[in-house]
Amino acid sequence: MIELYKFGTVGRICDPSPFxxxxxxxxxxxxLPYKSHSGPKYLRSSPKDKLPYIRDEGEIISDSTFILRHLEQKHNNILDGHLTAEQKAVAHGFMKMIDEELYWTMVYARWILDHNWVILRGMFxxxxxxPLKLFVPxxxxxxxxxxxxxxxxGRHSESEIEEIAAMDLQAxxxxxxDKKYFFGDRVSTLDATAFGILSQMILSDTFTASTFDKARTYKNLxxxxxxxxxxYFADLT
Ligand SMILES: N[C@@H](CCC(=O)N[C@@H](CS)C(=O)NCC(=O)O)C(=O)O
Structure with a gap:
């Protein structure tokens, strides 16, 4: 069985990390059946010092992009097999936008905005x-x-970062x-990726930021x- 190493469920969200x-x-x-192991202590056993990573039949795969790629290849494109090459190209572009840009606007909101930092410091x-708690955070x-x-x-102003998030959310x-999922009625890896970040911005009320308020203005999102x-997460009430 696949073993997933992650931080751990927070409220009804299965993890504070979108990845x-x-x-x-x-x-x-x-x-795919899996067993999860939760805790920041798994950062120490992660090959890339980041979470998530998985162990699949003895093989360790680190980084969500490589994990999904490995599982798609191993299981005959179980989620993306119905997509055309053009749709896969569009999905790739959106996934990079989410992972490499929109994600960072969330990091900014959580770690840099002082009112959220106070919450994050207590939580993590x-x-x-x-005396570690005096200087480690x-x-x-x-x-x-x-x-x-x-x-x-990190070189942009707060309002520029909000503008970047707004452009990504608009896209x-x-x-x-009005589609059910990004490519119609069937889910794909883009849906899993978008849910990763949108669950943090829309479902979580732990942190407050105008970027998260903005995300909630899009009814379809x-x-x-x-x-x-x-x-998929009815077990987390
Ligand atoms: N590219 C990686 C990014 C993973 C990542 O940035 N994880 C963060 C949490 S969101 C992490 O483990 N941070 C801990 C650290 O940097 O010490 C992926 O797609 O899995």
Whole structure:
């Protein structure tokens, strides 16, 4: 059985990481049996020091993109087999937009906006023993900030980052239109990927940001997110 290593369920969301949500949603959509292991301690055993990773018949695969690619190849394109080459190309573009851009606007909202940082610090680092809790959280926040500068997103102003998120959300909403899923009535890896980020922005009320408020103004994105949550995560009430 596939073993999934992730951070862990928070409320009704199966993980605070969109990449872990993407992977778990994929497994559920594909109907592949899996066992999950939760906790930041698994970062230490992750080959890329990030979560998620999976163990599949003894093979370890790290990074959600490679995990989904491995599972699609192994299981005869179980989710994307019905897509044309053109649809796959569009899906690829949207998935990169989500993973490489929209994701970072969420990171900014959670880690950099001071009112959310206070919440995140308690949530992720609250159980650190004294005196570690005095300096470790700030050190990690500084590293995140550095990573955002390296990526480029961290060089923009707050309003520019909100504008980037708004453009990405508009594109997702326009492409979804009144379809049930991004390519019609059948789910694909793009749906799992979009659900990964939209579940954080739309379903979670832990953090507040105008980008998340913006996401909730798109009725079709809200309906899509609830549809997937209700269908695939009914066990998380
Ligand atoms: N490209 C990776 C990104 C994974 C990733 O960034 N995971 C974050 C959580 S959202 C993480 O593990 N961060 C912990 C760290 O950097 O120490 C994927 O698609 O899986």
């Amino acid at each position: 872990c949500v993407k992977t778990e949603t994929y497994l559920r959509m594909a109907g 680092f609250g159980s650190l023993p004294f 700030n050190m990690i926040r500084k590293n995140v900030e550095k990573g955002m500068k390296g990526h480029g997103i 997702l909403s326009d492409f979804l239109g 809200v309906d899509f997110t609830n549809r997937i949550q209700d269908k």
